[in-house]
Amino acid sequence: MKLSHYIQKNIAWVLLLVSALWSMFFYFAIISEVNDETDDSLENYRTLLIQKAMKDSTMLSGNYTNDIMTKHFIREIDYSEWENYQEHFSDSLVFYQDELEYDPVRVLSTAFQYQDGRCFELVVMTSILEKDDMVTSIFFCVLILYIVQVISILVICNLVLRRSFKPFNKILEWMSRFRLGESEEPLPKLDLEIAEFKNLYNSVEEMSDKNKEIFLSQKQFIENASHELQTPLAICRNKLELMAESGDCTEGQMEQIGDIYQSIERIIRLNKTLLFLSKIENHQYNQLTHVRFNPILKKVLADIEEIYDEKAIEGIYVEEGEFEMEMDEHLALSLVQNLIKNAFLHNEENGYVKVHVATDRWSVTNSGKGEALNEATLFDRFTKNTTKNSDSNGLGLSIVKSIAQLYDLEVRYRYTEEGHCFEVSKC
Amino acid sequence: MKILVVEDEKSLRDVIVESLEKERYVVEVACNYNEASFKVNDYDYDCILLDITLPGGSGLDILRTIKSTKKNEGVIIISAKDSIDDKVAGLDLGADDYLAKPFHLAELNARVKSVIRRKQMDGNLLLEMGNLTLNPQTFHVEVGGKPLALNRKEYDLLYYFISNPNRVLNKTTLVEAVWGDYADQADSLDFVYSQVKNLRKKLVTIGADVELKAVYGFGYKLVLKD
Structure with a gap:
């Protein structure tokens, strides 16, 4: 739900409640004011009538309709009745001939004593406004007011929010584009009026700077660590080589030296690969040349097929077009080597590796047992999808991914009837 | 030197x-x-x-x-x-x-x-050991005057051995020497074994007075026959 809708929804509810309460209050206020006025005029009227009746005794008998609005009745009552008479107001309905309906009236009942001691009851009534009509009209008035208010809030909300949220949206867009180590365009300069957005802007800027810093120092750290490891590793390995050559060792010792040697070998390779990865990510391979992939693919396939000829894996090369692009030659080679090597490594005996090249894509498919690999973690560092090759360092596909990212290539994995397929295509 | x-x-x-x-x-x-x-x-x-x-x-x-x-x-x-x-x-x-x-x-x-x-301008480019000679420029290998036919991998191995006579070479060293960048997989260690086996057989057959000796648990070395 958009913020503007959210605000509108809430305001609409509150307004509805407020309007309802307000209309009730307004109704009772008006009614009581009207009753008050009516009662006052009835009292005046009563006084006038009694004064008039004192002078004119003919008035004492019969009912009178003074005009459309008011009527009065005079009736003789007992003395005792007069004594106990309480003047009071009441509401009543009277049938009006000309309107053919009952209309509400306000009634004042009172009693007075004539000069000769006779007692009379005086009932004065006047037509007052019809409450039903009043309720209806107040209801419609308030309803119209409510609708107008909601509409204007809607309009204001949309206009104001859209305008004031422009910088916010820009910050958001920038954040969604932001990738550490990849696209690091600076946060656009924004003229911010609203304090909250200003805070957001500053926080985002600070956070991204800090992240960049951490990222860089981490990268630097890996690179430096790998670098510093080179010499001690070289010494270890070379000392072992000399030791093995010395001829002083027993067979058992030689075997152990061999094991240590191979472990060091693995560390050295891992280290080299990490250095390579950080160099790729640091854009240290930036010699763009026009690389023709077809001959590279063909040669690497043939080379690796030869290495793995014990496994009798057949290399199939299918050419449909020329895949060419501007990139660093060294990285192109590494990309091809890693994918094809993988295809051979995770293969079965008498299997095949098929390289297919078209103008905008090339793919490496290999036969192989097992089910599809987990694509989500496939390209992560040190993820081993198959357990059988404990000696692969788990960085091959990371290298593939890093190189692909550098040149906007898309690498996709899929598992088909033919087997595991890695496809590299231009975006 | x-x-x-x-x-x-x-x-x-x-x-x-x-x-x-x-x-x-x-x-x-x-x-x-x-x-x-x-x-x-x-x-x-x-x-x-x-x-x-x-x-x-x-x-x-x-x-x-x-x-x-x-x-x-x-x-x-x-x-x-x-x-x-x-x-x-x-x-x-x-x-x-x-x-x-x-x-x-x-x-x-x-x-x-x-x-x-x-x-060296006098140009003795040949690598020699016993009756085995290897010419790195023509990739030609001879044993006692008879040419020895080797495939590329066998040649690379032999070149490496003859450059390091009498020295124990670890299997991984050999893998790297022969297969370069492709060699960082453990599988290839078995391939060294079979390549060395082939090379050894060829050397014996042609009558070379050098031999490839296995050093248990570590690797191989090229030595003159006793």
């Missing part, structure tokens, strides 16, 4: 020296820029192993000095910076070879030998 090792890391320098002395070279060392410049200016060497990052200056400057004096010395750069730029810069300045740390001693031996061979 006189070799100068310019390397500031003492332990590494020591192993290099020890390894080269086994090959009967006369080895001298320099551990910083000044010492290296001094020795390069005052003496002649057949081969110089040059580290690039040195206390007091860059190995590349020493390389410039060597090349400007028109001395006919082979220079192999040994550097921890395994970057293409360094490699290109070094080779552009006239270095004969480039070896990134960490390297195998066997690899170093092979490179040193190759550089020295190329520098």
Whole structure:
């Protein structure tokens, strides 16, 4: 739900409640004011009538309709009745001939004593406004007011929010584009009026700077660590080589030296690969040349097929077009080597590796047992999808991914009837 | 044969020296820029192993000095910076070879030998051991005058062995020597075994007086038959 809708929804509810309460209050206020006025005029009227009746005794008998609005009745009552008479107001309905309906009236009942001691009851009534009509009209008035208010809030909300949220949206867009180590365009300069957005802007800027810093120092750290490891590793390995050559060792010792040697070998390779990865990510391979992939693919396939000829894996090369692009030659080679090597490594005996090249894509498919690999973690560092090759360092596909990212290539994995397929295509 | 090792890391320098002395070279060392410049200016060497990052200056400057004096010395750069730029810069300045740390001693031996061979104008380019001769330029191998037919991998292996005679070579060293970049998978260790087996068989069949001896648990070495 958009913020503007959210605000509108809430305001609409509150307004509805407020309007309802307000209309009730307004109704009772008006009614009581009207009753008050009516009662006052009835009292005046009563006084006038009694004064008039004192002078004119003919008035004492019969009912009178003074005009459309008011009527009065005079009736003789007992003395005792007069004594106990309480003047009071009441509401009543009277049938009006000309309107053919009952209309509400306000009634004042009172009693007075004539000069000769006779007692009379005086009932004065006047037509007052019809409450039903009043309720209806107040209801419609308030309803119209409510609708107008909601509409204007809607309009204001949309206009104001859209305008004031422009910088916010820009910050958001920038954040969604932001990738550490990849696209690091600076946060656009924004003229911010609203304090909250200003805070957001500053926080985002600070956070991204800090992240960049951490990222860089981490990268630097890996690179430096790998670098510093080179010499001690070289010494270890070379000392072992000399030791093995010395001829002083027993067979058992030689075997152990061999094991240590191979472990060091693995560390050295891992280290080299990490250095390579950080160099790729640091854009240290930036010699763009026009690389023709077809001959590279063909040669690497043939080379690796030869290495793995014990496994009798057949290399199939299918050419449909020329895949060419501007990139660093060294990285192109590494990309091809890693994918094809993988295809051979995770293969079965008498299997095949098929390289297919078209103008905008090339793919490496290999036969192989097992089910599809987990694509989500496939390209992560040190993820081993198959357990059988404990000696692969788990960085091959990371290298593939890093190189692909550098040149906007898309690498996709899929598992088909033919087997595991890695496809590299231009975006 | 006189070799100068310019390397500031003492332990590494020591192993290099020890390894080269086994090959009967006369080895001298320099551990910083000044010492290296001094020795390069005052003496002649057949081969110089040059580290690039040195206390007091860059190995590349020493390389410039060597090349400007028109001395006919082979220079192999040994550097921890395994970057293409360094490699290109070094080779552009006239270095004969480039070896990134960490390297195998066997690899170093092979490179040193190759550089020295190329520098020798009298041109005995052949590598010999017993009745086995190998010509690295024509890829021709002979045993007692009879040509020995080898496939590429067998040739690479033999070249490596004959460059490091009598020295135990680890299986992984051999894998790397023969298969280069592709070799970082453990599977390939088995392939070394089968390649060595083939090569050994061929050497026996043709009657070579050298043999490939297995060193249990570690690797192989090429030795003269008793």
